[in-house]
Amino acid sequence: KNEVEQSPQNLTAQEGEFITINCSYSVGISALHWLQQHPGGGIVSLFMLSSGKKKHGRLIATINIQEKHSSLHITASHPRDSAVYICAVRSHESIQGAQKLVFGQGTRLTINP
């Protein structure tokens, strides 16, 4: 079993729909990241969370530390939101004093016009 599990693996929706992507993890963490990867391969950080909820434009990220679960929501989805969304947790395991990132498998989102 992976330490970080995302669902669904693939999601296709119509423009305007409300999107939810889920992430569950099994390790102790200090923070959780939501990342966006476009087809060219580049990755952009969307959120870093350690508790509660964050909002940026049409994107909302929540985390429940007790349940070890996070969700990424997209409101009024648009074709330009089509990308792979990756959940990554910063575990307590140390690398030379830094904390290691553990990645989920990603959710491939396609928004059709």
Place this chain on the structure above:
Amino acid sequence: SAVISQKPSRDICQRGTSLTIQCQVDSQVTMMFWYRQQPGQSLTLIATANQGSEATYESGFVIDKFPISRPNLTFSTLTVSNMSPEDSSIYLCSVSDRGGIQYFGAGTRLSVL
């Protein structure tokens, strides 16, 4: 924030050859991370590079195959040596800022024939 310039963006290489990937950061950072993303998979950490010391490699990755240089606080290279088709992947460098936000290079898409 940090801006990372990674090159080349893509390359097609012959079996048995080597490719060196470069990452330049616009600010000084203590640690740089090198990741591999095999087709359809999530990111796997190859090694962590500190300036002035040898890189720390993850299980399954060795220095002879993936030598890393870190000559200063803004630059690092990863070499993929004696390549085989199994090395075909996206390779990404990454840094984190003091707040823990993760930044990624645009990635190097490598195909080995």
